[in-house]
Amino acid sequence: MAERYSIGQMARIGNCKVQTIRYYEQIGLLPEPERSAGNQRIYNRAHMNRLGFIRHSRELGFSLDRIKEILALTDDPSHSCETVDQIARRHLLEVESRIKRLQSMRKELKRMIDRCSGNKVADCRIIEALSNHQLCLSERHPPE
């Protein structure tokens, strides 16, 4: 019943290279999986999901250390509520700031594409839209 995945299948679904997965194992982000008689790694669905989480988080720009921290929360249910609350809230603030910035990037890209369907790219304002120093500041001094 238990699904079994080779490292190659993991890499395909995680949208990364085989070596990346071995690297995650090496630094303790993924647990050492079982091995086949011939010493090849055998993963299960839990590994797959964990890798999925890591890869999405990486693509969204979070550091491996940050990801490790979040995973630790979910690995050990004995964490105090304060700890979870602190880390999760901090992460949430960052996630929300990223959503905001991506939304303004989306708006400007759409504007660019629309305008282009006219004829000239003459005045592209994507830089102005995203240089927006207010956003930086609000991230560094979150309103609390």
Next chain:
Amino acid sequence: MAERYSIGQMARIGNCKVQTIRYYEQIGLLPEPERSAGNQRIYNRAHMNRLGFIRHSRELGFSLDRIKEILALTDDPSHSCETVDQIARRHLLEVESRIKRLQSMRKELKRMIDRCSGNKVADCRIIEALSNHQLCLSERHPPE
């Protein structure tokens, strides 16, 4: 009238190190600025905005190569519409996929925090929420 910024001020606003800015100059992502009599870099508002765009994009997980591509569009208004359209649309798809993933991350973080205000972290589902392989797949085979 023209605002003048030192490399240190740039770094502060761009939320990065001074060396990072020199590095961007070195690889041609930022233009060489004027220099003072004593050979120190002098930036203006345009540099500032450009740096802001780069830094936001980086924090949102885009590669310098991708950023260079987008900046090239805005630098040279003589690009053909097809080029702009292609690159901008591709970027837009990725931005939208990231927004989606961040939104599901946000949802799970909120759930985590709420639940915690009860008492136990017992069942955290952030991994399941974000391992979501549908999302990967839809990104790699965007619905066209």
Next chain:
DNA sequence: TTACAACCTACAGTCGTTGTAGCTTCAAGA
């Protein structure tokens, strides 16, 4: 006018990954 922070170049080190070399294992068809 001095003293100290901020700048300069040049180069080494780090993090997260990717590539290469040289070998072994697995699976599928002759």
Next chain:
DNA sequence: TCTTGAAGCTACAACGACTGTAGGTTGTAA
């Protein structure tokens, strides 16, 4: 059953995007 080619293994070097350090110079404010 044999073989052959893809996929796996370890070990280690190289890459992209920074970050730190050394050793010196400039800018500014008391």
